[in-house]
Amino acid sequence: MNNSQKQPDQQQWLRKEIKTLLSLNTPSRPWHIALIATIAMAIPILVGTFIGQTANAILACVGTLVILYIPRTHIAHRLLTLAIISLGLVICFALGLSAGFNPYASALVLGLTAIVADFICRYYAIPAPGNFFFIFFTALGCTLTFDIASIPIRAGLVALGCLLACLLAFIYSVSVTLPPAQATSENNKDRLRVLLESLVIGIFVGSSFLIAELLGLDKPYWVPISCAAIMQGSNFTLVRHRNIHRIVGTAIGIGLAWYIFSLRLDGWPLGLAIILLFFMVEILVVHHYGLAVIFITPLTMLLAEGSAAQVLHESLVVTRMGDILLGSSIGLVGGWVMHHPSILDWTAQRLQTKSKGQ
Numbered sequence: 412m413n414n415s416q417k418q419p420d421q422q423q424w425l426r427k428e429i430k431t432l433l434s435l436n437t438p439s440r441p442w443h444i445a446l447i448a449t450i451a452m453a454i455p456i457l458v459g460t461f462i463g464q465t466a467n468a469i470l471a472c473v474g475t476l477v478i479l480y481i482p483r484t485h486i487a488h489r490l491l492t493l494a495i496i497s498l499g500l501v502i503c504f505a506l507g508l509s510a511g512f513n514p515y516a517s518a519l520v521l522g523l524t525a526i527v528a529d530f531i532c533r534y535y536a537i538p539a540p541g542n543f544f545f546i547f548f549t550a551l552g553c554t555l556t557f558d559i560a561s562i563p564i565r566a567g568l569v570a571l572g573c574l575l576a577c578l579l580a581f582i583y584s585v586s587v588t589l590p591p592a593q594a595t596s597e598n599n600k601d602r603l604r605v606l607l608e609s610l611v612i613g614i615f616v617g618s619s620f621l622i623a624e625l626l627g628l629d630k631p632y633w634v635p636i637s638c639a640a641i642m643q644g645s646n647f648t649l650v651r652h653r654n655i656h657r658i659v660g661t662a663i664g665i666g667l668a669w670y671i672f673s674l675r676l677d678g679w680p681l682g683l684a685i686i687l688l689f690f691m692v693e694i695l696v697v698h699h700y701g702l703a704v705i706f707i708t709p710l711t712m713l714l715a716e717g718s719a720a721q722v723l724h725e726s727l728v729v730t731r732m733g734d735i736l737l738g739s740s741i742g743l744v745g746g747w748v749m750h751h752p753s754i755l756d757w758t759a760q761r762l763q764t765k766s767k768g769q
Contacts, residue, residue, distance in 0.1 A: 432652060438697040439539075444481065445693035447583045451475035451576045453686045460682040467568055469714055472685075473551065474500070474572020476544055478580055479693075480537070486584045493580055496537075497573035503528070503545050505566045507552020514624035514631075517553035521635060522617020524549045530609040534602065539643070546616055546639040550632035553620065603762060607755050612642055615745030619738055628734055637738025642746050650746030654739050656701030661735045664708025668731075671709050685713055708735075 452472045459468020477497045482489055503524055510520035528545035531537070548569070555565065619638040623631035641657060644650035676684055688710040696703035712731060748754055 432655060432701070435698045440483075440697055442694065443583075443587060444479075445690060447579055448475070448478050448693050449686060449690040451478050451572075451579050452689050454575060455572060456682040456685055460679055465681075470565055470568040471572035471575070472714070473504075473548070474569040474574075475576040476500075477573045478576035479540055479544075481580050481583075482538075486581070489584055490577060490581060493577050497570070497577060499528070500544060500548050501566055501570045501573060504548040504552045504569050505562060507549040508555060508557075508562045508565060509552075511553050511555060511557035514621060518617045518621035518624070521546070521549050521553055521620050522613040524613075525616040525639065526609045526613030529612045530606055533605045533609065541643065542612070543639055543643060547632075547636055550620060550635045554630060554632040603759050604755065607758055608749050611745060611749040611755075612639070615642065615741060615748075619741045622741070623734070623737070626737075629730065630734065633731060633734035634738035634741070637735045638742035638745065641739050641742025642749065644746060644750075647746055647750035650743065650750065653700060654743045654746075656699075657704050657739050658736060660701040660704025661708050661732060664705040665729075665732050667705060668709035668712050671713070681713070685710065688713070 452475050455468045455471035455475065456465075459465050459471070474497075477493055477500055480493060480496045482492050484492070506520050506524060507517070510516045525542065525546050529542040532541045532545075552565075616635045616639050620631055620635040623634035628634065637657065641650060641654050644653050671684060674680075688706050691706040692703050692710060695706065708731070
């Protein structure tokens with residue numbers, strides 16, 4: 412094939428890529444799930460603002476994220492699922508808090524937690540957000556200031572948030588009839604292959620946290636969170652697209668965050684900004700990941716920095732962009748390894764050969 416033939420093919424491929432990156436997805440869940448999730452987050456924020464306990468309210472808000480796992484099944488199974496996932500998220504957060512005394516211990520705990528959480532989510536076909544919030548809770552716990560005495564209090568606040576979410580999920584379930592979930596194809600991967608994929612995710616997520624710590628990054632959890640988000644793609648094409656969406660969306664979201672920080676919000680305005688941003692994220696994420704990231708960026712910065720919203724730090728937004736770029740790059744490499752058939756297939760065959768030989 413000569414150069415004149417290659418050029419049209421490349422242009423056609425580029426147009427197809429751009430069209431795919433800009434296309435909107437068909438929503439996989441009804442819009443009112445985003446509304447009930449926003450109400451769950453709003454309650455701790457508003458109560459915490461009223462009593463002057465914003466930091467504790469943010470921890471409770473984190474716990475309410477469990478409501479995003481609500482399945483479209485009968486009520487008893489729905490509530491049992493949320494209760495079990497709530498327990499798992501609180502355990503992950505407590506493990507992260509307990510390992511925060513040492514960066515190597517934190518990276519090890521985060522990596523092992525990612526392996527176990529990903530294996531369980533894949534094996535039992537837990538839909539999105541899947542393993543993400545288990546990794547998020549662990550990474551957040553690892554980066555909070557280590558204090559043994561405060562571990563029960565912090566874990567308790569997250570548990571209260573989970574409990575509130577379960578209560579709202581019950582009220583929502585008896586009030587709204589959810590349409591049945593779309594039928595998904597059976598996962599015919601064997602346990603060995605699932606375990607190998609989980610190992611890849613755990614190694615890259617744990618390593619990304621350790622790299623962030625060794626580089627002396629101020630908020631190292633941004634790196635493993637970005638890495639985990641990118642590796643959620645079900646194939647390498649989706650991994651690559653999520654990487655582009657996250658980087659471009661973050662770049663635009665940084666500008667929005669800069670503007671919000673310049674307003675020096677505090678008290679009720681700050682709480683309302685967090686609630687509005689969260690609602691926008693939950694509405695958009697089912698349509699287009701890149702659009703959602705534009706609002707995820709300022710939302711997570713407001714939640715993570717807290718009182719920093721009162722002062723405009725010009726270096727803050729630039730630092731966060733670097734963190735996310737680093738995590739996304741590591742996640743892209745991890746996604747290539749996980750979805751490169753020859754690597755995991757060869758490893759699985761070798762392990763099966765050895766087990767048969769013994």
